[in-house]
Amino acid sequence: MWYIVYNMSQFGAFVRDRRERLRREDSRFSVRQLARRLGVEPSYLSKVERGETAPPSEAKIVLLAKELNEDPDVLLAMAGKVSSDLQEVIRKRPELFGQLIRELKDMPEHAVLRLVREVRDGRW
Amino acid sequence: MWYIVYNMSQFGAFVRDRRERLRREDSRFSVRQLARRLGVEPSYLSKVERGETAPPSEAKIVLLAKELNEDPDVLLAMAGKVSSDLQEVIRKRPELFGQLIRELKDMPEHAVLRLVREVRDGRW
DNA sequence: CTAAACGTGTACTATGTGGTACATAGTATA
DNA sequence: TATACTATGTACCACATAGTACACGTTTAG
Numbered sequence: 583m584w585y586i587v588y589n590m591s592q593f594g595a596f597v598r599d600r601r602e603r604l605r606r607e608d609s610r611f612s613v614r615q616l617a618r619r620l621g622v623e624p625s626y627l628s629k630v631e632r633g634e635t636a637p638p639s640e641a642k643i644v645l646l647a648k649e650l651n652e653d654p655d656v657l658l659a660m661a662g663k664v665s666s667d668l669q670e671v672i673r674k675r676p677e678l679f680g681q682l683i684r685e686l687k688d689m690p691e692h693a694v695l696r697l698v699r700e701v702r703d704g705r706w
Numbered sequence: 707m708w709y710i711v712y713n714m715s716q717f718g719a720f721v722r723d724r725r726e727r728l729r730r731e732d733s734r735f736s737v738r739q740l741a742r743r744l745g746v747e748p749s750y751l752s753k754v755e756r757g758e759t760a761p762p763s764e765a766k767i768v769l770l771a772k773e774l775n776e777d778p779d780v781l782l783a784m785a786g787k788v789s790s791d792l793q794e795v796i797r798k799r800p801e802l803f804g805q806l807i808r809e810l811k812d813m814p815e816h817a818v819l820r821l822v823r824e825v826r827d828g829r830w
Numbered sequence: 831c832t833a834a835a836c837g838t839g840t841a842c843t844a845t846g847t848g849g850t851a852c853a854t855a856g857t858a859t860a
Numbered sequence: 861t862a863t864a865c866t867a868t869g870t871a872c873c874a875c876a877t878a879g880t881a882c883a884c885g886t887t888t889a890g
Contacts, residue, residue, distance in 0.1 A: 613867060623850055628868055639848065659800035664793045668804060671811045672792065676783035678818055679807070680792060685825050686806070687795045694802055697821070701809050737837060747880055752838055763878060 593660040594633035600650040601631070611649075620645050637661035715757030717784040722755040724774040735773075744769050761785035 605611035617627040620642055629635040637643060643661055647654040658665055672679040686694055729735035741751040744766055753759040761767060767785055771778040782789050796803040810818055 612865085614865080622848090624866090625851085625868065625870095626849060632868085634869095635849085636847075642848090653801060655800040655804040659797040662797065664788070664796050664800075665804070668796065668807050669788045669793075671807050672788050673783040673786065675815070675818075676779040676788075677777055678815060678822075679810075680779040680789070682810070682818060682822050682825075683792050683795050683803070683807075685822055686803075689825070691799070691802060694799075694806060697825075698802075698806050698809055701806075701813070701821075733835095736835080738835070746878090747882095748836085749838060749840095749881085750879060756838085758838095759879085760877075766878090 592633075593637045593657070594631045596657075596660060597646065597650070598631040600652065604650070616649060619649060637663075640666060717761045717781070718755045718757035720781075720784060721770065721774070724776065725755070728774065740773060743773060761787075764790060 601611050601613075601616060609615070613628050613631070614624045617624040620627065620638075622638065622642065626635070626638075630638060637660075638646070640658065640663055643657050643663070644654045646652075647657045650657075655665055655668075672683075686697075725735050725737075725740060733739070737752050737755070738748040741748040744751065744762075746762065746766065750759070750762075754762060761784075762770070764782065764787055767781050767787070768778045768789075770776075771781045774781075779789055779792075796807075810821075
């Protein structure tokens with residue numbers, strides 16, 4: 583159970599760090615103003631950043647990623663989530679993608695990347 | 707929102723069908739006895755099968771799949787879920803697997819299967 | 831024929847999720 | 861020194877999830 587708390591504060595700390603960096607050059611990145619753009623209360627964003635509460639919903643995390651110029655999948659992963667559109671791909675062909683992902687689970691980064699490139703380049 | 711109800715009853719109907727098939731030859735597959743093996747109340751399993759309530763938790767669905775000799779990933783997909791171990795694989799390398807899955811999303815079955823085989827046969 | 835086993839209806843509940851609302855206290859600025 | 865903005869602490873809440881408990885009438889097997 584502790585690793586969830588760990589993830590939570592990791593997520594919050596990361597968001598805080600990115601926001602404060604941006605804030606140094608742009609006052610639109612105060613807790614209040616960012617919260618407003620996300621459509622949440624400032625106190626809530628503050629709690630999230632301090633890891634006092636769990637990360638927000640997927641929709642808010644995606645908005646947050648856009649504001650902070652970060653990869654939504656990465657931010658979602660830090661929050662212990664997987665993007666619902668990826669989940670949908672798996673749900674549509676569960677045997678196929680289940681098998682594939684389990685097969686690739688422990689493959690080194692470069693091998694999977696090569697695979698991605700080959701597929702993208704239409705060699706399949 | 708309706709498609710959730712649709713999924714729900716699809717899941718329930720499927721479970722009921724499989725259970726009743728097995729029951730014809732084995733009285734251990736009554737609602738009561740199966741529920742007992744799953745560790746839930748019979749009335750709950752009954753409601754799930756009739757689509758009157760949402761599908762159970764991931765853990766119960768996996769047990770159910772074993773009892774019914776069905777693929778857990780398929781049953782989970784019917785319940786609108788993705789196995790948490792697959793999610794964990796994605797969460798550990800979100801950019802990599804995000805990219806891969808989106809790339810393969812619309813690929814025909816046989817192409818992906820070929821990929822799986824090639825990987826499994828160690829050609830990577 | 832009857833007792834055990836069966837499926838289901840109704841009512842209830844603990845825990846988690848995803849926040850809001852408002853009060854308080856510090857900080858910068860003019 | 862006022863005032864205006866900032867972050868944070870405290871209290872609360874609606875809805876979802878994942879079920880339990882038990883009574884009821886029905887079916888079935890010995």
